[in-house]
Amino acid sequence: MFLFKGKEFVKIEPDKFIEDMNLTCDIYYRYKDELFLVINRPIITVETINKIKKLDATYDGIYIESKYLNHVLKEFYQRKTDENYAILDSYYENISLKSQEIMESVEYTSTIPMKITEELSEEICEMVINISAASIIQLINNVRKADEYLFMHGTNVGIINGLIGKWINLDKEDIARLVKLGLLHDVGKFKVPPQILYKPAKLTEQEFEVIKLHPVFSYEIAKRSNEKDADVLNGIRSHHEKINGTGYPDRLKNDEIPLFGRITTISDIYDAMISKRVYKDAHSPFEVLDEFSQGRFSNLDLNIVNVFLDNMPIELIGKPVLLSDGSIGKILYINSANFMYPIVETNGEIVLTNEKLKCVAMYNV
Numbered sequence: 132m133f134l135f136k137g138k139e140f141v142k143i144e145p146d147k148f149i150e151d152m153n154l155t156c157d158i159y160y161r162y163k164d165e166l167f168l169v170i171n172r173p174i175i176t177v178e179t180i181n182k183i184k185k186l187d188a189t190y191d192g193i194y195i196e197s198k199y200l201n202h203v204l205k206e207f208y209q210r211k212t213d214e215n216y217a218i219l220d221s222y223y224e225n226i227s228l229k230s231q232e233i234m235e236s237v238e239y240t241s242t243i244p245m246k247i248t249e250e251l252s253e254e255i256c257e258m259v260i261n262i263s264a265a266s267i268i269q270l271i272n273n274v275r276k277a278d279e280y281l282f283m284h285g286t287n288v289g290i291i292n293g294l295i296g297k298w299i300n301l302d303k304e305d306i307a308r309l310v311k312l313g314l315l316h317d318v319g320k321f322k323v324p325p326q327i328l329y330k331p332a333k334l335t336e337q338e339f340e341v342i343k344l345h346p347v348f349s350y351e352i353a354k355r356s357n358e359k360d361a362d363v364l365n366g367i368r369s370h371h372e373k374i375n376g377t378g379y380p381d382r383l384k385n386d387e388i389p390l391f392g393r394i395t396t397i398s399d400i401y402d403a404m405i406s407k408r409v410y411k412d413a414h415s416p417f418e419v420l421d422e423f424s425q426g427r428f429s430n431l432d433l434n435i436v437n438v439f440l441d442n443m444p445i446e447l448i449g450k451p452v453l454l455s456d457g458s459i460g461k462i463l464y465i466n467s468a469n470f471m472y473p474i475v476e477t478n479g480e481i482v483l484t485n486e487k488l489k490c491v492a493m494y495n496v
């Protein structure tokens with residue numbers, strides 16, 4: 132923050148100005164303790180951008196009045212997002228269509244179309260490798276509507292499996308296998324009677340026993356559809372096992388649960404948490420990291436949980452975030468002892484967020 136002639140000014144990076152922005156504020160450059168006008172209320176042109184960059188490099192930075200900062204940032208991120216979004220959206224559109232085709236085939240013929248499943252796994256694998264995790268997570272949340280949960284859940288678990296595969300440095304082929312496993316893990320739910328699957332009230336013990344069969348159904352459908360990969364098959368079957376042996380269907384323990392299955396368990400939980408559902412809003416990545424680090428979900432493979440806790444914060448650093456007072460900040464640092472309250476830069480100040488000023492959601496990454 133810089134006080135000049137009774138007004139508060141804030142430094143702004145020149146790259147926040149984009150061609151065609153129509154700004155309501157004046158832009159200044161600073162030299163020692165004084166501000167000099169660069170241009171007033173401009174429509175930003177290439178020439179203005181070049182001038183701003185030159186003055187920024189020559190003098191002591193570019194400034195605008197603090198009260199306009201949020202407006203400029205919103206405009207900036209909106210334009211950036213529009214560009215990125217067109218690419219991401221077309222990715223996701225294509226992925227949704229293929230995923231729908233797979234699910235419909237399972238629903239009506241109880242077989243998985245393997246060729247299209249493999250194509251889709253490879254496409255998701257490419258996306259995961261080439262696009263930042265923060266954008267992918269944001270995309271999953273933005274595109275999916277609450278009522279599409281069951282329909283898109285397999286795809287999202289496939290995507291998150293892919294991210295974990297990338298983080299643990301698997302090669303491309305293995306990432307694609309993990310993605311495929313995610314896509315298929317719940318196909319057996321089509322065999323569960325809808326009155327049980329969608330029952331709005333608490334399930335009876337017998338009903339829950341039926342639900343518990345779905346990993347076996349998924350496994351059998353995949354096997355019958357000619358899936359030969361044992362890691363994929365066993366991963367599908369074991370995605371509800373728990374480290375202490377209390378899971379289902381085979382009550383496996385610790386290392387008896389295949390690695391691919393242990394990974395999918397965590398992606399499954401993660402997707403359920405970050406998804407907007409009819410009965411709940413999506414959680415912010417900070418809440419999810421916090422819940423994982425507090426051990427809210429018992430009997431998970433802590434090594435894989437830690438892969439999340441180690442990698443997700445890195446992906447979020449430097450990204451824009453919406454704060455609870457409506458301002459936009461930039462994530463500077465996420466402390467592993469306190470995932471809920473990152474250090475952010477907002478309104479030209481470095482702030483340790485807290486219960487009163489929280490990070491609500493990532494802002495159009």
Ligand SMILES: [Fe+2]
Binds near residue numbers: 317346371
């Ligand atoms: Fe499941």
